[in-house]
Amino acid sequence: MWSRLLALMFACPALAWGGAARAQAVDCEASPVWNEAAMANAFSLNGLEWTPFNQIEWGWEAYVPILQKEIGRRCDPATGAFAEGLAAFQQRYGLPTTGVFDAATFTVLKGVVQERRPFIMARVRNECPEPPPLFQLGYLLPEEEHADRLTRLLRRDVLEAYRQMAAAARREVPAIAANPELLQIFSGFRDPEADAARCAQQGNCDGVRRAACSPHRTGAAVDLYVGHAPGLGVDSTAAESRLHMSRGAGYQWLVTNAGRFGFTPYLYEPWHWEYVGAAP
Ligand SMILES: [Zn+2]
Numbered sequence: 001m002w003s004r005l006l007a008l009m010f011a012c013p014a015l016a017w018g019g020a021a022r023a024q025a026v027d028c029e030a031s032p033v034w035n036e037a038a039m040a041n042a043f044s045l046n047g048l049e050w051t052p053f054n055q056i057e058w059g060w061e062a063y064v065p066i067l068q069k070e071i072g073r074r075c076d077p078a079t080g081a082f083a084e085g086l087a088a089f090q091q092r093y094g095l096p097t098t099g100v101f102d103a104a105t106f107t108v109l110k111g112v113v114q115e116r117r118p119f120i121m122a123r124v125r126n127e128c129p130e131p132p133p134l135f136q137l138g139y140l141l142p143e144e145e146h147a148d149r150l151t152r153l154l155r156r157d158v159l160e161a162y163r164q165m166a167a168a169a170r171r172e173v174p175a176i177a178a179n180p181e182l183l184q185i186f187s188g189f190r191d192p193e194a195d196a197a198r199c200a201q202q203g204n205c206d207g208v209r210r211a212a213c214s215p216h217r218t219g220a221a222v223d224l225y226v227g228h229a230p231g232l233g234v235d236s237t238a239a240e241s242r243l244h245m246s247r248g249a250g251y252q253w254l255v256t257n258a259g260r261f262g263f264t265p266y267l268y269e270p271w272h273w274e275y276v277g278a279a280p
Contacts, residue, residue, distance in 0.1 A: 027081070028073070034080030037087070037099035042078035050103050052110075053268050057239050060101055062246040063109070065255040066267060067101075070109060074256075077101070109267070116264045117274050119215040128213035137189055137219055146184035146225045148234050150198075154188035155219030158275040162222060165261035172257075175249040182250040186234055186271070187223035190216035220275040222263075226251040235271055245270040 030038075046059035060067075061077075068074045073085030083099030091097045093108045114120045122129050138156040144166075145152055154162065162185070170177040195214055215221040228234045229244035236242075245251050251270045258265065258273060266272040 028075035028079050030080030030084045032080065034083040034087075034099055037083035038078055038080045040100045041083060041086075044101060045077050048101075052103065052106055055239075059243075060106070062239070062243045062270075063106065063267060065246055065252050066113065066265060067109065069255050070112065113265065113267055116276060117215075117266070118276060119218060119221070119274060123213065129218050131189070131192060131217045132219045140185055140188065143180070144185055146181065146186035146234065148186045148225075150187045151190050151216075152188070153219070154185070154222060155275070157277075158188075158220050158222065161261045161263070161275055165258060165263065168257065168261070169250070169253050173249055173253050176253060181225055182227070182248075183254075184225045185222055186225055187216060188221070189219040190214060192217045215272075215274060218274075222273050222275070223269075223271045224250070224254070224273060226254070226270050235269065237268065242268075242270055 044059070045061055045064075048059055050057060050060075052060075052063075064077050067077070067086070068082070071082070071085035071089045073081050075081040075085070086101060086105065087097040087099035089109075090099070090105055093112075095105055095108060119129060132155055136155050137153045138159045140152045140154065140159070144163075166183045169183055176182050192214070195216065196212065216223075223235060225234055226245045227248040227250060228236065229238070229241045232238055232241040232244075254263070254273065255265060262275050262277045263273040264276050266274070
């Protein structure tokens, strides 16, 4: 039975997952106790049919970088070490400690990550943060603006933190340094009235809710270019778009390092980051 499963695993290219393997740390050993969970994770990684964000998705590879960060194990999701780390996460939040990825574990992960965003906590209280006064906003430099940009303003302290973060990414990762487009900004501060008008006109802003109160009104939300799938936009929420972005050097570096500069992610949009001012 196991040998057949293993043979299947190695025969199926969809399971040859390389995203985290490239960045895999040395400490990815685990007790054989986790082998079965690892096997289940290897199969569901690209095959699980589920609905994490109101539409069917297959597999959970796009969320692996954030999972690895949260469980503190930068190990391939098909390893026992990943399953062991996932089980510890599940235990911390009162879930069954199976070490197997499932929708319930993802719901908790989503909550943990969302709660780090003051904007979301304000929305939970049914509040919509006021935009900053204009004098608190600063202009991006031309080389910081992506060609597909919507805006060129950001809150000054956020812009300063962004500059330090982008410089560090380029210093630390040759693949990021080699592509000046990576981590350029395609959206920063968006004036609420102009934003609502744009959404109404284009009808592409996830309905009235997002148009009515976008995190971009705070001047602390920033959309960073993290690559784009062929034929799809820099902010496409299509599953193949988000998967493509999650495999890129820019996104993987951000997930690991953006917290050092005060930025926190949004699970559903690999390009969207919010400045929270302190390492989470
Ligand atoms: Zn955004």
